[in-house]
Amino acid sequence: MVDAAAIDRPLRDFNPWPAVIVVCLVCLAVLFLAPTLGVLLSSVKTTRDIAFGELWTIPDTLFLGNFGEVIANPAVHRYILNTILVTVPATAASIALGVFAGYVFSKLPFRGSDVLFLILVSGMFFPPQVILIPLFRLFNTMGLIDTLWPIIIVHTALGIPICTLLMRNFFATVPNALREAAILEGANEWQVLMRVALPLSLPAIAVLATLQFTWIWNDFLWPLIFTNSDEKRTIMIGIVNLKGQYSVAWGVQGALSLIASIPTLIVFLFFQRYFIKGMTMGAVKG
Amino acid sequence: MADLRLENVSKRFGDVQVINGVDFAAKHGEFVVFVGPSGCGKSTLLRLITGLEETGGGRIFIGGADVTGMKPSKRGVAMVFQSYALFPHMTVEDNIGFGLRLAKLPKEEIGRRVAEAARILQIEDLLERKPRQLSGGQRQRVAIGRSIIRDPKVFLFDEPLSNLDAALRVQMRLEIARLHKRLGATMIYVTHDQTEAMTLADRIVVINRGRIEQVGSPIDLYDHPANRFVSGFIGSPAMNFIDVNEHGPENCTSLGAGSASIELDGCQVAGATAIGIRPEHLELAGPEEGDFPATVEIIEKLGAESLVYLQFDGSDLPLTMRTSPEHPLCAGETVHVRFNKDRIHFFDRDGKILNRP
Numbered sequence: 057m058v059d060a061a062a063i064d065r066p067l068r069d070f071n072p073w074p075a076v077i078v079v080c081l082v083c084l085a086v087l088f089l090a091p092t093l094g095v096l097l098s099s100v101k102t103t104r105d106i107a108f109g110e111l112w113t114i115p116d117t118l119f120l121g122n123f124g125e126v127i128a129n130p131a132v133h134r135y136i137l138n139t140i141l142v143t144v145p146a147t148a149a150s151i152a153l154g155v156f157a158g159y160v161f162s163k164l165p166f167r168g169s170d171v172l173f174l175i176l177v178s179g180m181f182f183p184p185q186v187i188l189i190p191l192f193r194l195f196n197t198m199g200l201i202d203t204l205w206p207i208i209i210v211h212t213a214l215g216i217p218i219c220t221l222l223m224r225n226f227f228a229t230v231p232n233a234l235r236e237a238a239i240l241e242g243a244n245e246w247q248v249l250m251r252v253a254l255p256l257s258l259p260a261i262a263v264l265a266t267l268q269f270t271w272i273w274n275d276f277l278w279p280l281i282f283t284n285s286d287e288k289r290t291i292m293i294g295i296v297n298l299k300g301q302y303s304v305a306w307g308v309q310g311a312l313s314l315i316a317s318i319p320t321l322i323v324f325l326f327f328q329r330y331f332i333k334g335m336t337m338g339a340v341k342g
Numbered sequence: 343m344a345d346l347r348l349e350n351v352s353k354r355f356g357d358v359q360v361i362n363g364v365d366f367a368a369k370h371g372e373f374v375v376f377v378g379p380s381g382c383g384k385s386t387l388l389r390l391i392t393g394l395e396e397t398g399g400g401r402i403f404i405g406g407a408d409v410t411g412m413k414p415s416k417r418g419v420a421m422v423f424q425s426y427a428l429f430p431h432m433t434v435e436d437n438i439g440f441g442l443r444l445a446k447l448p449k450e451e452i453g454r455r456v457a458e459a460a461r462i463l464q465i466e467d468l469l470e471r472k473p474r475q476l477s478g479g480q481r482q483r484v485a486i487g488r489s490i491i492r493d494p495k496v497f498l499f500d501e502p503l504s505n506l507d508a509a510l511r512v513q514m515r516l517e518i519a520r521l522h523k524r525l526g527a528t529m530i531y532v533t534h535d536q537t538e539a540m541t542l543a544d545r546i547v548v549i550n551r552g553r554i555e556q557v558g559s560p561i562d563l564y565d566h567p568a569n570r571f572v573s574g575f576i577g578s579p580a581m582n583f584i585d586v587n588e589h590g591p592e593n594c595t596s597l598g599a600g601s602a603s604i605e606l607d608g609c610q611v612a613g614a615t616a617i618g619i620r621p622e623h624l625e626l627a628g629p630e631e632g633d634f635p636a637t638v639e640i641i642e643k644l645g646a647e648s649l650v651y652l653q654f655d656g657s658d659l660p661l662t663m664r665t666s667p668e669h670p671l672c673a674g675e676t677v678h679v680r681f682n683k684d685r686i687h688f689f690d691r692d693g694k695i696l697n698r699p
Contacts, residue, residue: 231425231427233423233424233425233427234429236394236421236423237421237427237429237488238429238440239414239415240392240394240414240415240419240421241415241440241441241444241488241492242415242441242444242445243415247444255431256430256431
């Protein structure tokens with residue numbers, strides 16, 4: 057009797073929710089991975105194969121001509137260089153400003169600093185469409201249209217709220233006693249930040265570096281608005297520019313798309329051990 | 343001479359007056375313990391001395407120099423924090439040498455002084471480790487090492503042992519006492535643990551509500567407390583307090599104990615509203631010699647002595663008595679207890695002591 061009850065119990069206690077969640081997650085994963093798979097497949101096929109509608113089939117032979125064409129194209133080199141020239145300074149500047157602001161809001165609060173912090177963070181909630189025309193007019197007046205400067209400046213500015221928010225919350229978890237101990241040892245605020253607080257906030261900086269780099273590298277909108285000539289285009293606009301007048305070179309675009317995603321992949325892989333730690337930080341005190 | 347002097351020091355946080363006109367002086371080489379209940383302002387006073395908090399009023403002198411407006415690092419003080427405050431990303435060696443590196447001393451000099459501090463604290467083997475690889479006691483030693491390497495005029499300890507377990511606390515307490523003897527430096531030590539205060543201090547400063555209640559040697563405070571607060575705070579178990587009946591017989595103190603009362607013949611101080619008596623000054627007696635009967639509620643056998651928690655018959659007033667463990671007492675038993683009348687403390691309505699037993 058006892059054994060029978062023990063055998064019955066698992067059936068009675070069956071909880072369908074984990075299975076439902078797994079099925080939903082698998083569906084979502086397929087939905088998200090399908091375009092990547094499409095790009096991957098198109099990049100290793102000839103334009104002829106794709107034109108025959110064989111996009112989703114596994115090719116018999118790998119055609120690497122698309123990659124060769126992309127790598128040999130001097131315009132692509134320029135796109136990549138422009139994107140690096142935008143992404144690296146904008147990422148570094150937004151993180152640096154976020155670190156300074158976050159440190160002040162967390163460790164050196166002043167009268168009205170909480171309100172200022174809220175105003176700063178509320179900058180995250182402005183949709184780009186709202187500020188698009190004023191910014192265009194502003195940079196046009198300054199004579200900066202069709203240069204990389206507006207893209208760098210806008211991405212730096214748009215990155216400040218999230219960088220400040222994350223860094224302030226991270227610095228709040230660094231005990232005040234560490235700052236006080238360093239000050240008693242003779243450190244000034246700059247030395248406290250650089251020698252104590254910053255080395256402890258590598259997880260937060262890794263998260264920000266990954267997010268900012270990916271977001272700026274993949275951005276399509278701002279380079280489209282602020283640049284006109286092919287010499288100033290970034291890689292995401294470049295992918296679109298690779299289409300012909302009467303046809304779309306799917307294979308070449310697919311190859312460039314994959315090449316364009318390599319830097320973000322490298323950044324993520326480089327920072328991932330910090331990234332996971334950073335995503336869970338602050339959840340548990342200690 | 344690295345003496346410390348506070349002149350009318352005060353501090354206010356918003357509407358709350360945390361430190362209230364404190365005057366105090368510590369001599370060179372003295373070990374002074376600030377003791378008081380949680381929130382009494384003892385840690386704030388320490389932070390005012392370090393300069394981590396700005397004073398609201400008054401002046402602070404270290405080694406004769408006015409340091410009131412000076413930067414913390416220029417005051418010649420070093421502090422050991424309750425949480426150790428070791429830099430987690432640095433090795434023990436880097437933690438100890440942090441201040442010297444900031445001061446841009448030559449590497450050889452830093453290495454020599456770190457090694458010397460490590461030798462004094464017996465942590466030579468730990469220099470390459472990170473703080474997370476250390477036990478609580480080892481971390482505490484590193485924190486002390488960081489403070490002694492700078493050769494400060496005044497050492498400040500902010501409840502440094504409160505995160506350690508009981509056994510380690512006793513051990514570290516001894517080590518701090520040895521360190522004081524060895525360095526001969528002025529040390530200010532904050533604690534709420536009055537056992538630490540009694541065992542370490544040359545002098546104890548009892549603080550309550552931002553004011554100094556009494557300053558004196560541990561034995562002086564124990565035997566001759568200035569008021570009821572100090573009497574209750576110094577000594578473990580605490581002193582017993584019993585209210586005095588207003589209208590008692592002449593030449594006699596009548597103690598109120600619920601519906602019962604205790605008459606202490608030939609023992610009276612005018613104006614007393616309460617008496618205090620330490621647990622060791624209550625003793626067991628026969629029915630004739632005893633001042634009052636009481637019921638044994640709980641007995642704590644500590645080995646060398648026993649603490650007996652008594653209750654007056656007819657009241658819920660608790661009393662603690664320290665006895666020899668040889669007395670064969672058991673809970674629920676009725677015993678007769680006698681006051682050592684020479685050791686009774688009398689307090690007036692404001693809690694001020696009226697006699698010097």
